[in-house]
Amino acid sequence: xxxxxxxxxxxxxxxxxxxxxxxxxxxxxxxxxxxxxxxxxxxxxxxxxxxxxxxxxxxxxxxxxxxxxxxxxxxxxxxxxxxxxxxxxxxxxxxxxxxxxxxxxxxxxxxxxxxxxxxxxxxxxxxxxxxxxxxxxxxxxxxxxxxxxxxxxxxxxxxxxxxxxxxxxxxxxxxxxxxxxxxxxxxxxxxxxxxxxxxxxxxxxxxxxxxxxxxxxxxxxxxxxxxxxxxxxxxxxxxxxxxxxxxxxxxxxxxxxxxxxxxxxxxxxxxxxxxxxxxxxxxxxxxxxxxxxxxxxxxxxxxxxxxxxxxxxxxxxxxxxxxxxxxxxxxxxxxxxxxxx
Numbered sequence: 001x002x003x004x005x006x007x008x009x010x011x012x013x014x015x016x017x018x019x020x021x022x023x024x025x026x027x028x029x030x031x032x033x034x035x036x037x038x039x040x041x042x043x044x045x046x047x048x049x050x051x052x053x054x055x056x057x058x059x060x061x062x063x064x065x066x067x068x069x070x071x072x073x074x075x076x077x078x079x080x081x082x083x084x085x086x087x088x089x090x091x092x093x094x095x096x097x098x099x100x101x102x103x104x105x106x107x108x109x110x111x112x113x114x115x116x117x118x119x120x121x122x123x124x125x126x127x128x129x130x131x132x133x134x135x136x137x138x139x140x141x142x143x144x145x146x147x148x149x150x151x152x153x154x155x156x157x158x159x160x161x162x163x164x165x166x167x168x169x170x171x172x173x174x175x176x177x178x179x180x181x182x183x184x185x186x187x188x189x190x191x192x193x194x195x196x197x198x199x200x201x202x203x204x205x206x207x208x209x210x211x212x213x214x215x216x217x218x219x220x221x222x223x224x225x226x227x228x229x230x231x232x233x234x235x236x237x238x239x240x241x242x243x244x245x246x247x248x249x250x251x252x253x254x255x256x257x258x259x260x261x262x263x264x265x266x267x268x269x270x271x272x273x274x275x276x277x278x279x280x281x282x283x284x285x286x287x288x289x290x291x292x293x294x295x296x297x298x299x300x301x302x303x304x305x306x307x308x309x310x311x312x313x314x315x316x317x318x319x320x321x322x323x324x325x326x327x328x329x330x331x332x333x334x335x336x337x338x339x340x341x
Contacts, residue, residue: 067086127162132150158200
């Protein structure tokens, strides 16, 4: 690493729906504001063409990769076929100790496949899961409320033991990266009663009922409420729930813009704009930086393909916080001490 005292983040330079400049700009912001090293992984000429007049500033590094995994490619096949792709090379330099964590906004499946094949699973983890922070309202005294959804798409067909492990991993993540003491945990189902749900949820409920912090089932209406702190579900349901939330948030934002843009309310729009801007930022995915893949041997943060430079900066911030708080180490300990094997 360039500076052993600094945290170093490997960043896929070719992974958004926008362009390389978006990623480069986000990396530069992170280097300046977080004091980390960021290794841009990809074609050097392409990266340099998107640098500003300052060029390669201190802390902004490069690792060459000659291939790109496109969004439409089959993940596992692409990772095996394109060994010199920016995603795979990024995972390799983390494995080799040249970086502490991997961040990318490209093909989600390829990010997961590269992490599993190169970094490997934490011993004892059956299946990794994707933890996503959901937008939640502030409390009555203004403090930010946090809520984590796990799994948001890593494992489509799950098993009770895997969901139990996901609860352990999410709990360790929330306690150490976010700093929340005694987070509450609930299982997403079609009713709060223990008898509700399919066989997966009923069996998982029995496994989780003695887990510290477990409060039972929750329903879809509890998502984005901040209560419970952690919502556990399978990756298929979780991914649909996440994208539904994002779609509704986008629709509501557009509705508000349309109303305030009308002649009837144009006179109050300037007064409301600051508060509405804060509310918009609170629900926008870019604010949260991306999803964290829990269960692998190094921090991996996966951003939206539509990420802008702010989202890339926030993804690097999240990865940096995971390194600083040793999330992987705490998850390893939680799995080691699990009563369910």
